[in-house]
Amino acid sequence: MDPLPLPQLKRSPRVTDPAATRRRVVALALPGGDPLELVGPLEILGTANMVLESAGRPDLGYDFEVAAPAKGVILEWKGLKLIAERACHELRGPIDTLIVQAMDISAAGLRERRMLRWLARVAPRIRRVASVCSGTYVLAEAGLLDGRRATTHWAFCDDFARRYPRVRVDPEPIFVQDGNLYTSAGATAGLDLTLAFVEQDFGREVALRVAQYLVFFLKRPGNQAQFSVQMASQLAERDVIRDVQTYVYENLDADLSVLALAKRAAMSPRNFARVFAEQVGVTPGRFVEDARQEIARERLEQSKMTVDEIAAACGYHSAETMRQAFVRSLGVSPSEYRRRFASAVGPVRNGAAPAEIDS
DNA sequence: ATATGGATCCGCCAAT
């Protein structure tokens, strides 16, 4: 059986440029990066391919490959060795998007003259040149960022500004676009940036499905990043809907029925539910339920509140209601969840079938 | 553990 049903598209994907529907992406892997930073963005492209294929459009998507400054080992990590089979200057043919990966800025990568020359030569002909985290150093070293706006990981910003005074570095945003150059902050920002590319190329809904599919893997109880990842991947475009989403998280014990939320959004219930589902990717009721459980889990993990108190604070009419919701989605009761979490070293339900998938 | 009444969701069509 297929353990992970792929989110399905409701509409046919939008294509911004019909002339180039299958896009070639090259990831430039540099010595000393982190495996997650290297593979994460590519995983997003691969998932986008799966989403598009399941929508009956295998002609859309990405052909992606990894290249390095030179053939050979680019990463040794805990007994894992990654070996690049292609050097970047061996690549032939047009590239749609180039993603320069993170690297160890104290290592030799910045002195790879041949790679830097290649980069400076091909960059003007590439539609999007992106860098993740410290990969921004490589773009700067190649002279591509002179007079441009850029960002990098906040921990590097001061050092970066000293080394490359001609680059206007801004530590605030998650990523910065200037012309065809896209620079991003930390590792997860690289994921966000890649997701933004998917949205640019094939529309918001495709990007949303990809995020949903991947968040699934990241959804680990007790992970602080979960909130931001979940919310970030679900934020609606339209202000009214975003306001409602914020309102839900800030007023979990209020009346969050479709009727009440539609009133806040000044829409008819039917239209509100439809627009909400279309924008956010889940129905209003589901969003509210997810939010309640998310915060309830957090309380169970990080506070000493009783189950009854948590149930009330999160908008459940009784502890029994909350219990049923927990059993439905996690397979354990709230008190059991807390007990296991208190002693758990790793994820609570390691390997258990995710109950929230409808079968 | 099960039955029931209400809420929610979704397809369809009409109105704007």
Add this chain to the structure above:
DNA sequence: CAATTGGCGGATCCAT
């Protein structure tokens, strides 16, 4: 005419 919005009814989900 195309796109957005609103209303209705039936199937399903969920709280009690």
